[in-house]
Amino acid sequence: MRYWNILLLLTLIGVMSACDKQSMSQVMVLQGKVMGTVWRVVLFGVDSVHKKALQQAIQRQLDADDHMLSTWKPDSLLSRFNSYQGYAMQPISADMADIVTKALRIGAKTKGAMDITIGRLVNLWGFGSVKQPVHMPTDAEITLVKTQTGLQHLRVIQTVAGQWLQKKNPGLYVDLSTMGEGYATDHLARLIERQGINNYLVSVGGALFSRGHNGKGKSWRIAIQKPTDNENTAQTYVNLQGYGISTSGSYRNYYELDGRRISHIIDPATGWPIKHKLVSATVIATTALEADGWDTGLMVLGSEKAKELALEQQLAVYLISKEKDKFVSWMSPQFLIFLTKGKNGNRDNF
Ligand code: ADP
Numbered sequence: 001m002r003y004w005n006i007l008l009l010l011t012l013i014g015v016m017s018a019c020d021k022q023s024m025s026q027v028m029v030l031q032g033k034v035m036g037t038v039w040r041v042v043l044f045g046v047d048s049v050h051k052k053a054l055q056q057a058i059q060r061q062l063d064a065d066d067h068m069l070s071t072w073k074p075d076s077l078l079s080r081f082n083s084y085q086g087y088a089m090q091p092i093s094a095d096m097a098d099i100v101t102k103a104l105r106i107g108a109k110t111k112g113a114m115d116i117t118i119g120r121l122v123n124l125w126g127f128g129s130v131k132q133p134v135h136m137p138t139d140a141e142i143t144l145v146k147t148q149t150g151l152q153h154l155r156v157i158q159t160v161a162g163q164w165l166q167k168k169n170p171g172l173y174v175d176l177s178t179m180g181e182g183y184a185t186d187h188l189a190r191l192i193e194r195q196g197i198n199n200y201l202v203s204v205g206g207a208l209f210s211r212g213h214n215g216k217g218k219s220w221r222i223a224i225q226k227p228t229d230n231e232n233t234a235q236t237y238v239n240l241q242g243y244g245i246s247t248s249g250s251y252r253n254y255y256e257l258d259g260r261r262i263s264h265i266i267d268p269a270t271g272w273p274i275k276h277k278l279v280s281a282t283v284i285a286t287t288a289l290e291a292d293g294w295d296t297g298l299m300v301l302g303s304e305k306a307k308e309l310a311l312e313q314q315l316a317v318y319l320i321s322k323e324k325d326k327f328v329s330w331m332s333p334q335f336l337i338f339l340t341k342g343k344n345g346n347r348d349n350f
């Protein structure tokens with residue numbers, strides 16, 4: 001969804017190194033581009049004659065997902081809904097109804113911190129498909145645009161005849177960017193499983209899902225990157241087996257305006273980009289979609305409220321904050337269960 005350089009917080013460090021020479025011969029790595037980011041699939045035990053067909057099938061499916069969810073493509077299903085400025089129910093696909101329903105649920109649980117109706121604010125701050133801004137938005141502009149946001153203005157309607165979305169505010173503009181990578185990741189996992197493949201790791205941008213083992217009979221070991229601008233070193237490692245993981249961060253996707261760092265994550269309550277000490281939120285959930293929804297909500301809330309919510313909702317959460325010049329991390333009890341040792345045997349490498 002995002003057409004600028006996206007941070008790839010979840011890398012495959014450790015995955016390849018975990019494979020010995022013999023099993024490497026059975027590794028198949030596929031990758032491509034979608035939603036302004038990179039998708040990647042690592043498989044074991046699949047005959048290389050299937051590689052080309054699989055690559056094409058994956059790309060086709062991901063392009064179709066993008067065509068449903070993109071706010072960058074004027075003819076996407078979502079863009080057509082956004083450009084309609086009225087109250088009538090608009091037909092959508094079952095998949096889109098599912099994504100929006102889940103997004104609204106997470107939105108309610110984060111008390112509106114995760115808000116997919118934030119699109120006009122995202123555009124106002126220059127992170128959407130509408131090219132903006134060369135000046136800081138004024139309070140009046142923000143206040144005006146805020147009247148066209150809010151979870152209460154959007155409704156999903158499911159009947160035996162189909163699924164619809166309805167605006168209760170005709171100016172509403174839905175932005176599913178924050179859930180897009182997670183959705184595409186889960187969808188990709190389903191495509192892989194339909195081929196009868198049970199040992200795989202798939203990722204789209206910062207969302208990832210894995211199942212089975214890595215060719216050595218071990219669960220996949222995922223590295224979570226350090227929240228610095230350039231480094232490609234791992235902060236910590238988790239074992240993933242049948243779970244999705246997603247990271248949202250404020251430290252790479254930003255620009256400077258009037259000497260201020262403008263993050264691409266916006267607090268729906270104030271209409272302003274977030275500006276607190278929390279630099280990244282990683283969530284593990286049963287689906288990458290859920291993880292991708294929660295991580296943004298937690299980023300908006302900031303460390304203290306994010307911790308409270310993680311404990312209350314029993315989420316597997318890993319937060320990294322910047323305190324003075326040091327990075328300070330926090331893990332919920334549910335996240336600790338997934339921790340694994342890094343390459344050098346340490347549990348935490350910073
Ligand atoms: P990334 O993986 O790039 O950190 P996220 O999954 O955190 O991305 O999603 C960030 C995107 O979500 C923004 O670029 C914007 O389009 C949208 N967004 C920004 N603020 C919010 C919010 N409070 N709720 C929902 N979506 C948001």
Ligand code: MG
Nearest residue numbers: 178292293296
């Ligand atoms: Mg997200």
